[in-house]
Amino acid sequence: MHKDKDAALVRDCKRGDRRAMTQLISQYERPVYNAAYRILGNTDDAADATQTVFLKVFEHISDYDQRFKFFSWVYRIAVNEALNQVKKRRAQEPLDDGQASPWQGPAEELDSKRVCEQVQEALMLLNDDYRNVVVLKHISGFSYQQISEILQLPEKTVKSRLYSARQILKKTLLEAANDDRGK
Amino acid sequence: MSKQGRTDQAPFDQHVFDLINLSIDGQISSTEQEELEHLLATSKSALKLNEELRSVTRMLDELPEVEPPHYLQSAIERQVRLPVTSKSNVQKPGSWAGWLNANWLRTGVALAAGVVLTIGVYEMGSEPVSDRDAANMSGTMIRNGHTAKPELLVDSISLSTGKLNGLVELHNRDGVFTLDVRLISDGPSELIVNFARSGLEIDGVSRMQHPVEAVAIADGTIHFTSSGEQHYVVTLRRLPQLHEPAPLELEFFADSKLVQQSKLNVPGF
Numbered sequence: 001m002h003k004d005k006d007a008a009l010v011r012d013c014k015r016g017d018r019r020a021m022t023q024l025i026s027q028y029e030r031p032v033y034n035a036a037y038r039i040l041g042n043t044d045d046a047a048d049a050t051q052t053v054f055l056k057v058f059e060h061i062s063d064y065d066q067r068f069k070f071f072s073w074v075y076r077i078a079v080n081e082a083l084n085q086v087k088k089r090r091a092q093e094p095l096d097d098g099q100a101s102p103w104q105g106p107a108e109e110l111d112s113k114r115v116c117e118q119v120q121e122a123l124m125l126l127n128d129d130y131r132n133v134v135v136l137k138h139i140s141g142f143s144y145q146q147i148s149e150i151l152q153l154p155e156k157t158v159k160s161r162l163y164s165a166r167q168i169l170k171k172t173l174l175e176a177a178n179d180d181r182g183k
Numbered sequence: 184m185s186k187q188g189r190t191d192q193a194p195f196d197q198h199v200f201d202l203i204n205l206s207i208d209g210q211i212s213s214t215e216q217e218e219l220e221h222l223l224a225t226s227k228s229a230l231k232l233n234e235e236l237r238s239v240t241r242m243l244d245e246l247p248e249v250e251p252p253h254y255l256q257s258a259i260e261r262q263v264r265l266p267v268t269s270k271s272n273v274q275k276p277g278s279w280a281g282w283l284n285a286n287w288l289r290t291g292v293a294l295a296a297g298v299v300l301t302i303g304v305y306e307m308g309s310e311p312v313s314d315r316d317a318a319n320m321s322g323t324m325i326r327n328g329h330t331a332k333p334e335l336l337v338d339s340i341s342l343s344t345g346k347l348n349g350l351v352e353l354h355n356r357d358g359v360f361t362l363d364v365r366l367i368s369d370g371p372s373e374l375i376v377n378f379a380r381s382g383l384e385i386d387g388v389s390r391m392q393h394p395v396e397a398v399a400i401a402d403g404t405i406h407f408t409s410s411g412e413q414h415y416v417v418t419l420r421r422l423p424q425l426h427e428p429a430p431l432e433l434e435f436f437a438d439s440k441l442v443q444q445s446k447l448n449v450p451g452f
Contacts, residue, residue: 157316
């Protein structure tokens with residue numbers, strides 16, 4: 001992330017410069033969308049969340065404190081927005097009967113597309129706290145310290161959640177692979 | 184942390200687990216790395232755990248990047264309101280000095296040879312015009328200088344979205360189009376009209392019955408922000424080059440959320 005460049009663009013945005021706004025959106029639209037997609041698991045919700053994230057970012061840009069990193073602020077809003085969407089969706093959707101296993105498909109060879117689907121499904125089975133850390137680490141590529149800043153958690157907690165999430169994912173994916181082999 | 188359980192029978196060793204994770208993330212010290220290598224060389228369970236965790240993290244790292252929808256960036260840009268109004272992009276309604284600076288109007292001035300704008304500025308610059316006059320601006324122009332032809336309703340859109348309701352009509356009279364917008368909203372509302380490929384250019388906004396908060400023109404779109412009851416008439420003039428014009432694209436927003444997308448067909452030559 002380009003801290004100095006971001007700071008300059010944010011300053012310009014605060015002065016009402018829409019070109020600076022466009023540059024910031026260009027820079028962060030794709031990574032925010034990808035993080036939202038991996039947290040939410042579908043493209044429509046990800047697009048919705050991404051729009052809301054940027055509307056909130058620019059609505060509150062005057063309040064943004066430049067002592068902090070801009071990307072941390074954007075991602076914090078993004079994670080919170082994605083969580084809001086998850087909560088809304090849970091409130092609207094009927095309860096899952098628990099029978100619809102994501103791995104009950106045809107017993108085709110585990111090609112890369114299927115692996116991606118399985119990994120995404122496994123991500124969706126994680127609880128929100130674990131999934132956010134995994135997405136920020138493996139999709140957004142942040143360090144422990146950056147994740148700690150974004151989520152405002154101690155680094156120790158970030159590590160603990162990340163390691164636990166990996167262990168759960170390992171178990172889930174191994175079971176999925178076994179299920180596939182058994183078909 | 185426990186350093187026991189280096190045998191194959193140990194179900195889980197938190198220390199080994201932490202070392203492997205630190206190693207995967209490139210956060211392991213040289214001492215810890217040596218320790219891990221020793222563990223991996225002497226414990227099958229540690230080796231298995233290492234392989235499995237690395238496999239999982241590799242799968243996560245290799246998840247493909249997802250392409251955002253093509254419309255997303257422009258949709259965001261259109262909705263964003265920066266806290267400080269940019270004078271170059273946004274003009275208050277009735278700020279004709281600002282309108283005169285816009286590229287489209289410079290072209291419009293040249294093309295219209297002053298006739299349309301002279302009348303328009305006269306109408307706008309004096310006392311407030313009546314609603315009837317506002318709604319019939321093109322009629323005013325025609326009465327002043329052209330042979331009167333009947334005004335035709337070309338296309339219309341009705342909105343009934345709960346938060347934003349109203350009617351938009353596109354009229355044509357002798358090549359001069361008027362977009363008559365009447366909206367009522369509970370809260371903040373926006374209308375974006377994309378006329379970029381419609382074969383039309385904007386001549387002006389004749390009258391706002393209830394003042395809009397901002398009008399912005401950029402890249403073939405005109406953008407109104409307002410709330411409550413609104414009535415305005417956008418005058419558009421046909422460009423001679425385009426024989427198969429694309430429809431006018433309208434996007435209606437209430438409380439910053441897109442509530443309706445519609446098209447108004449523009450007749451070709």
